[in-house]
Amino acid sequence: MTDSLITETADRLMADHVTPAAVRALAAGGSPAALWAGLAESGFLDALASEEAGGAGLTEMDMLPVLLAAGRHGLPLPFGATIAARAAIAAAGETAPEGIIALAASGRRDGGNLIAQVPAGEHAEGVLVPDGDGAILLSVASATVETAGDGTACRMAWNGANGPRIAGFDALATGARIEAAEMAGAMEAMQVTTLRYANDRSQFGRAIGKFQAVQQQLSVMTELVHGARAAVHVAAAAPGSLDATAAAKVTVGEAAAQVVAIAHAVHGAIGMTEELDLHLLSERIRRGRLRYGSERHWAERLGQAVLASQEATLLDFVRNRVFS
Amino acid sequence: MSSFAPLPYATIPAEDESLRAEVKAFLAEALAGMPAEKRARSWVGADPAFSRALAKRGWLGLSLPKRYGGAERGFFARFVIAEELLAAGAPVAAHWITDRQSGPLILRYGAEAQRQFYLPKICAGEIFFCIGMSEPNSGSDLASVRTRAERQPDGSFRLNGRKIWTSNAAVCDYMIALVRTSGVPEDRHKGLSQVIIPLKQEAITIRPIRDLAGDAHFAEVTFDDVILPADALIGEEGAGWEQVNAELAFERSGPERILSSMVLVDTWLAYLKSLPKLSTDDVILVGRLAAHLASLRALSLSVTASLAAGESPVVHAALLKDLGTTYEQMIPQAVAAAIAADPEGDPPGELMRTLAYTMGMSPSFSLRGGTREILRGMIARGIGLR
Numbered sequence: 209m210t211d212s213l214i215t216e217t218a219d220r221l222m223a224d225h226v227t228p229a230a231v232r233a234l235a236a237g238g239s240p241a242a243l244w245a246g247l248a249e250s251g252f253l254d255a256l257a258s259e260e261a262g263g264a265g266l267t268e269m270d271m272l273p274v275l276l277a278a279g280r281h282g283l284p285l286p287f288g289a290t291i292a293a294r295a296a297i298a299a300a301g302e303t304a305p306e307g308i309i310a311l312a313a314s315g316r317r318d319g320g321n322l323i324a325q326v327p328a329g330e331h332a333e334g335v336l337v338p339d340g341d342g343a344i345l346l347s348v349a350s351a352t353v354e355t356a357g358d359g360t361a362c363r364m365a366w367n368g369a370n371g372p373r374i375a376g377f378d379a380l381a382t383g384a385r386i387e388a389a390e391m392a393g394a395m396e397a398m399q400v401t402t403l404r405y406a407n408d409r410s411q412f413g414r415a416i417g418k419f420q421a422v423q424q425q426l427s428v429m430t431e432l433v434h435g436a437r438a439a440v441h442v443a444a445a446a447p448g449s450l451d452a453t454a455a456a457k458v459t460v461g462e463a464a465a466q467v468v469a470i471a472h473a474v475h476g477a478i479g480m481t482e483e484l485d486l487h488l489l490s491e492r493i494r495r496g497r498l499r500y501g502s503e504r505h506w507a508e509r510l511g512q513a514v515l516a517s518q519e520a521t522l523l524d525f526v527r528n529r530v531f532s
Numbered sequence: 533m534s535s536f537a538p539l540p541y542a543t544i545p546a547e548d549e550s551l552r553a554e555v556k557a558f559l560a561e562a563l564a565g566m567p568a569e570k571r572a573r574s575w576v577g578a579d580p581a582f583s584r585a586l587a588k589r590g591w592l593g594l595s596l597p598k599r600y601g602g603a604e605r606g607f608f609a610r611f612v613i614a615e616e617l618l619a620a621g622a623p624v625a626a627h628w629i630t631d632r633q634s635g636p637l638i639l640r641y642g643a644e645a646q647r648q649f650y651l652p653k654i655c656a657g658e659i660f661f662c663i664g665m666s667e668p669n670s671g672s673d674l675a676s677v678r679t680r681a682e683r684q685p686d687g688s689f690r691l692n693g694r695k696i697w698t699s700n701a702a703v704c705d706y707m708i709a710l711v712r713t714s715g716v717p718e719d720r721h722k723g724l725s726q727v728i729i730p731l732k733q734e735a736i737t738i739r740p741i742r743d744l745a746g747d748a749h750f751a752e753v754t755f756d757d758v759i760l761p762a763d764a765l766i767g768e769e770g771a772g773w774e775q776v777n778a779e780l781a782f783e784r785s786g787p788e789r790i791l792s793s794m795v796l797v798d799t800w801l802a803y804l805k806s807l808p809k810l811s812t813d814d815v816i817l818v819g820r821l822a823a824h825l826a827s828l829r830a831l832s833l834s835v836t837a838s839l840a841a842g843e844s845p846v847v848h849a850a851l852l853k854d855l856g857t858t859y860e861q862m863i864p865q866a867v868a869a870a871i872a873a874d875p876e877g878d879p880p881g882e883l884m885r886t887l888a889y890t891m892g893m894s895p896s897f898s899l900r901g902g903t904r905e906i907l908r909g910m911i912a913r914g915i916g917l918r
């Protein structure tokens with residue numbers, strides 16, 4: 209499939225299933241079953257798995273349009289996570305469970321317990337939890353689950369956790385890369401929405417988009433949206449580079465703070481209401497910033513990598529370590 | 533979808549990337565022993581001999597065809613060389629504008645005789661060009677230029693007026709100027725043309741202007757009844773506005789709008805690496821600088837690919853430039869705050885002089901090549917707000 213064909217297919221898929229009403233119903237504690245069934249039918253679930261393993265053998269770069277589209281619609285389910293998890297599980301020669309698989313951001317051993325922080329885990333059936341230099345696949349049914357209340361992540365604990373090992377799989381980094389891509393998509397949607405509003409809303413007898421101060425804010429927003437898209441492109445092109453993932457999470461997270469602020473500033477009071485869909489996007493972005501390590505976490509890791517490297521210049525570091 | 537879609541992701545073709553090692557080796561030798569505060573001046577540092585040394589290696593006129601002495605290698609080859617020159621802080625000012633703008637402009641709009649005359653000399657580093665757009669009363673409002681080139685009965689032009697902020701006018705042989713060939717300033721975009729002006733002549737006065745760091749890289753240029761032959765006109769008479777805008781897409785697209793503070797960054801990194809213990813804040817800042825450099829570089833590569841495809845990505849170039857200069861300007865402020873956070877710290881003099889220079893000059897990053905507000909206005913037009 210070509211890039212634009214994937215984009216079109218993904219956009220149609222999300223528009224059909226991830227409606228504002230569906231997102232609201234999930235937030236109110238509804239079941240994800242119907243929404244998930246629609247997404248699962250799309251055939252994207254095994255897109256990243258190799259052809260030998262029954263997948264489509266696509267790359268992360270090929271799949272970026274799908275994540276962007278999910279973000280544009282504020283999808284709260286771990287669709288990208290499930291796709292990445294299924295590919296990793298298949299590559300390890302294991303069988304993936306049916307249904308939603310979440311990626312844990314952390315896994316901590318405490319005596320006989322394994323405790324994990326799992327973004328969107330409340331919807332999942334399986335979880336890949338970081339453990340040693342890989343991950344283990346665990347079922348949610350055997351865990352105690354505590355939802356955080358703000359929807360960012362839930363805390364899961366397994367007693368005597370045991371499951372298939374997926375060697376070499378970095379759940380935190382994969383989660384960060386997916387989250388950054390979906391946030392970049394959500395920011396694109398915010399820009400489109402805000403632009404439309406600036407053309408529709410009138411004050412002082414003209415559209416507010418005709419005021420230079422508003423125009424300049426929307427221009428900055430556009431710059432940041434483009435910068436975020438570029439960052440997730442770089443990360444998708446080099447999924448093996450932890451530095452590229454770090455760079456994307458930092459750039460997207462910092463841009464997100466400004467993009468959300470501008471979107472709300474331009475919308476005025478109406479943007480603060482429950483009825484407007486804008487907040488579904490702000491909400492998706494808020495969670496994204498808090499999941500899989502904040503800008504600060506990734507900037508520190510990236511900074512340590514720069515300072516420990518032998519590269520002569522920062523540009524050399526970025527070229528050699530982030531771009532490949 | 534976005535109403536103003538991002539450009540596709542682009543990478544540097546392998547044959548252009550392969551230039552890098554040779555450029556690095558050349559620069560390591562050419563710049564050996566040059567202190568950081570001098571290298572920080574990179575694109576205001578004019579050294580014709582250095583530029584000619586680049587020309588000898590075939591590194592000028594990279595995007596120009598072989599029949600005019602160019603390397604016919606396109607925009608990505610130039611991108612690789614530009615990146616290395618700027619990251620190293622090489623004195624690029626003599627040829628910079630010529631190579632980036634004037635050469636491609638002559639190729640695109642020039643008459644065949646003009647191409648044959650100027651382009652080989654440009655590629656050989658024998659002649660250098662400057663840009664005559666701004667005037668004392670025409671900065672952001674470029675369409676209001678008053679410098680006039682009036683047609684004489686014999687087809688020649690009589691030129692009168694004044695240009696200002698002309699980078700490297702004193703070092704250059706020619707200026708490509710935006711002038712009014714008909715009508716009055718109120719006619720705006722109509723009646724503007726571009727002319728090539730040989731600068732070494734009596735009727736032209738070049739007065740270098742000192743900047744706040746004590747350097748004199750830009751200048752005021754006065755034309756007093758300068759007579760230009762008919763073939764001084766480049767492109768079409770009256771098409772100056774369109775041509776100037778195409779030229780500005782070249783000017784705003786390259787890695788130069790990202791890398792102006794890199795010598796400071798690398799000097800600071802070397803200092804950090806020498807410390808026994810690092811503060812977490814500093815490590816975080818280093819990570820942020822690396823992260824943003826990556827996304828800006830990706831944007832710049834996309835714009836380069838668009839130029840290479842023969843497009844004129846004016847709005848994307850404006851967007852990249854504003855985002856890039858924001859980054860360039862953030863650096864000296866953040867590094868200054870980091871260094872001064874420790875009153876007992878003992879940073880080397882070279883680092884402090886480089887910081888002082890970069891801090892002092894950083895406001896110019898968002899002025900040269902079009903101010904921040906003007907660029908944002910162009911983006912606003914691009915997304916359909918005006």
Ligand SMILES: Cc1cc2nc3c(=O)[nH]c(=O)nc-3n(C[C@H](O)[C@H](O)[C@H](O)COP(=O)(O)OP(=O)(O)OC[C@H]3O[C@@H](n4cnc5c(N)ncnc54)[C@H](O)[C@@H]3O)c2cc1C
Binds near residue numbers: 671699899
């Ligand atoms: C280091 C350096 C090198 C340069 N080299 C060259 C060169 O080689 N050749 C050349 O031709 N020029 C050169 N310039 C000039 C540069 O292009 C101008 O400085 C720039 O276009 C701004 O014009 P101005 O300085 O007259 O500022 P003004 O146009 O007077 O602007 C002052 C302020 O008003 C704002 N403003 C103006 N109009 C608007 C508007 N419509 N909406 C919102 N805000 C507005 C501006 O953004 C700015 O903040 C150089 C400048 C510098 C600093």
